[in-house]
Amino acid sequence: MDIKNRNLFRITRFILLKLPTLFRFLSRLRPSRKRLLLIKTDAIGDYILFRNFIEITKRSEKYKDYRIDLLGNPIWRDIALTYDKEFLNACYFTTTRNLYEEPFKVFKLALRLFLNNYEVALQPTYTRIFITDGFAALTAAKHIIGYQGDYEGIEARHKNKTDAFYTQMLPLPPSVYFEFHRNRFFFETVLNKNITLNAPSITTFGSSKKGIAILPGAGEFKRGWEKEKFLELIRMLLQHTSQPVYLIGGPGEVQTGDYLLQNLPAGTVESFINKTSLPQMIELISNSALLIANETSAIHIAVATQTPSVCILGGGHFERFAPYPDDVNCKPVCVYEKMPCYYCNWGCIFKTEENQPFPCISSVSLEKVWESTLPLLPV
The missing domain is CATH 3.40.50.2000 (Glycogen Phosphorylase B;)
Structure with missing residues (x-):
């Protein structure tokens, strides 16, 4: 407090x-x-x-x-x-x-x-x-x-x-x-009853699975992957798929979204950041062929709507919220670099600059995220 x-x-x-x-x-x-x-x-x-x-x-x-x-x-x-x-x-x-x-x-x-x-x-x-x-x-x-x-x-x-x-x-x-x-x-x-449900589930209104949704922010800035890495990842996506790529998120993603749009060719990426309600964002994720995001609510929404996803994961709440257990259908592919200080509840022991993410996030390389994304990439 x-x-x-x-x-x-x-x-x-x-x-x-x-x-x-x-x-x-x-x-x-x-x-x-x-x-x-x-x-x-x-x-x-x-x-x-x-x-x-x-x-x-x-x-x-x-x-x-x-x-x-x-x-x-x-x-x-x-x-x-x-x-x-x-x-x-x-x-x-x-x-x-x-x-x-x-x-x-x-x-x-x-x-x-x-x-x-x-x-x-x-x-x-x-x-x-x-x-x-x-x-x-x-x-x-x-x-x-x-x-x-x-x-x-x-x-x-x-x-x-x-x-x-x-x-x-x-x-x-x-x-x-x-x-x-x-x-x-x-x-x-x-x-006093057995519950067989093993993962969240949301019944949405759409049925198509097309496009790649990217949520480039995190609930807290220091828990989010660098915007420069997201930029390079999007450039690689545009070279390897004909699927539409679009940005999603709320007010917290506006600044990063503006940076990405300003550094990408006009018209190559559409932004829905701060333009949708939460139910509309859920429907967008549900209708996507792939989601790429930090460890945020979007990852849990993807599981609940059976959308394949790639999660860039830090160590603060490791295994409490992600990775998902093996028995979960359509669980996210989590990309991380495990450090001895994992499970810290985000009480990071390292001193970092205000404009830098936590080391467990910044240590996740673009190459490793791309390797995890490529097998899931829609044509």
């Missing part, structure tokens, strides 16, 4: 840590309702790896008669409302990182959740954060279930207190490391 106004944060912290006690007391005065809250406020890729379990929960014997609500992140609002709305009763979207210094907004949302009278609150995210632990408690639900979790997203002094909010905390078996498997294990345990 990057806190600038400590006084506002103290008020928020009081709401998150102290108000649940009052809400739990008041909850004894209200009747029970068949209503369940799913809490999932992290990034787009995380939602892609989670969203199939909304339908599974709604269709489960245990919760088939429950109204299911979602507390989510506004960056993927359009995905939820386009592909998952039929399984949800209500959605609440909030940018959690902005709430630590906005106690009034925290209280307003907390009161809304409390008044919904949830019987069950589920937080399937393994790397929990302080604010969502607080919201889970403020529901005053009879059953609040989450992972024991780690300290990557929450300080120990806060986690030691918020652990007490949960009525059930699931330990994660050492054998369950891949993120999709973590979600599956959580819902298998909560629903």
Whole structure:
């Protein structure tokens, strides 16, 4: 947490840590309702790896008669409302990182959740954060279930207190490391049923597979392959295939996209960067013959839509989000240079310039990416 106004944060912290006690007391005065809250406020890729379990929960014997609500992140609002709305009763979207210094907004949302009278609150995210632990408690639900979790997203002094909010905390078996498997294990345990799904899936509206989509950015600049390497890769693609090549992405890819267009012959590449909604980008990936990207949500979308992909991969969350396990159909081809410091949770031990990617990314050569791309290249 990057806190600038400590006084506002103290008020928020009081709401998150102290108000649940009052809400739990008041909850004894209200009747029970068949209503369940799913809490999932992290990034787009995380939602892609989670969203199939909304339908599974709604269709489960245990919760088939429950109204299911979602507390989510506004960056993927359009995905939820386009592909998952039929399984949800209500959605609440909030940018959690902005709430630590906005106690009034925290209280307003907390009161809304409390008044919904949830019987069950589920937080399937393994790397929990302080604010969502607080919201889970403020529901005053009879059953609040989450992972024991780690300290990557929450300080120990806060986690030691918020652990007490949960009525059930699931330990994660050492054998369950891949993120999709973590979600599956959580819902298998909560629903008390075997789930056979082994990868994300999205039913899209198109059916063609044509063109090569390239997403040249990453959620954080230092996790992305250099734009100069993407430029050379695109030049090689244009020499070896007649398939259209196009750029995709959001506001974070605009600068890199402009650089690529300015250094390529006019008309050779089309850019959809910052010109599509997220559902439209999903459809673009679904209709592509090949996707090339950093380790971003686009890679998970490609798996979910059965689109071949090449993933330029660093070591921060190695094997947690990629590479995919061997039993996954149409898994991405991951290109990386493994270093002893892998699995660092992006707490890089190397000092790099502000305009340089992390060494585990910059060490991935153009030649190695091309060698992995060539066998997948559509004619």
